[in-house]
Amino acid sequence: xxxxxxxxxxxxxxxxxxxxxxxxxxxxxxxxxxxxxxxxxxxxxxxxxxxxxxxxxxxxxxxxxxxxxxxxxxxxxxxxxxxxxxxxxxxxxxxxxxxxxxxxxxxxxxxxxxxxxxxxxxxxxxxxxxxxxxxxxxxxxxxxxxxxxxxxxxxx
Numbered sequence: 615x616x617x618x619x620x621x622x623x624x625x626x627x628x629x630x631x632x633x634x635x636x637x638x639x640x641x642x643x644x645x646x647x648x649x650x651x652x653x654x655x656x657x658x659x660x661x662x663x664x665x666x667x668x669x670x671x672x673x674x675x676x677x678x679x680x681x682x683x684x685x686x687x688x689x690x691x692x693x694x695x696x697x698x699x700x701x702x703x704x705x706x707x708x709x710x711x712x713x714x715x716x717x718x719x720x721x722x723x724x725x726x727x728x729x730x731x732x733x734x735x736x737x738x739x740x741x742x743x744x745x746x747x748x749x750x751x752x753x754x755x756x757x758x759x760x761x762x763x764x765x766x767x768x769x770x
Contacts, residue, residue, distance in 0.1 A: 616738055616746050619724040622754045626761040628713040631721060632691045634760055635709055637664070642764075643757050648674065660684050666697070675700055682706075689713035702734030703727055719761070723754055 624631055634643050637657045640650045646669050654663035662681040667674050683694035691711040698704050710722040727746075729735030 615726055615728045616741065617724075617726045618746065618750050619722065620750050620754055621720055621722040622758055623714065624719045624721055624758045624761050625717060626719060627717055628689070628691060628711050628719045630764065631711050631719045631757065631761040632686070634757060634764075635691075635693055642760050643753070644668075646670065649676070653678070655681075657681075658684055658686065668699075683708075698730060700734075702729060702731055702737065704730045721754065721757060723750065723757075725750075 633639060637650060637652060641647050647666055648669050649665065649667035651665045652662065653665050655661050657664075660681055660683060662684075664679045665676065666679045667676045677697045677699055679695050679697045681693065682696050683692060685692040689712065692709070694706070694708040696704070696706045704727075706726050706728075708722075708724040710724070712720040712722070714720050727738065729738045
C-alpha cells in the first residue's frame with residue numbers, strides 16, 4: 615500500500631480553490647480525465663457516484679468514483695472519494711481546504727493506493743515511491759497554478 619499526505623499554501627481565496635473540485639472544472643486539475651458524469655445523487659452529497667474515464671497513454675480506464683465525505687463550510691472544505699482502478703487498485707483520495715486568510719488557502723492532499731489482488735499488490739511493490747511523490751507534487755502544483763491563474767473567474 616502506498617500512502618501520502620502533502621500540503622501547500624495557495625495564494626487564492628478558499629472559494630476559488632474549492633471551485634476547481636466542482637464537476638464542471640474537474641478536467642482543469644485532472645487533464646487525463648476524459649469523462650466525469652454524475653450517475654447517482656448530487657455532486658455535493660455523500661454517496662454521490664460518478665462514472666469517470668481516465669486516459670493513460672493509449673489506454674482508457676473507466677470506473678465509478680464514490681464520494682465518501684463532503685463538507686462545505688466557510689473556512690473548511692473537504693471531499694473524500696474512492697474508486698477501484700483496473701480491478702487491481704483501491705484508491706482513496708481526500709482534498710481538504712482550510713481558509714488561512716481572505717486570499718490564502720491551505721490545501722491538504724491525502725490518499726492511499728492499495729492493491730486489491732495479487733497483481734495489484736505486486737505492481738505496487740514494484741512501483742517507485744519517488745514516482746508516486748512526483749505525481750502527488752504535480753497535482754498539488756496544478757491546483758495551485760489553476761487557482762492563482764483563475765482567481766474569481768471560476769465562480770462565474
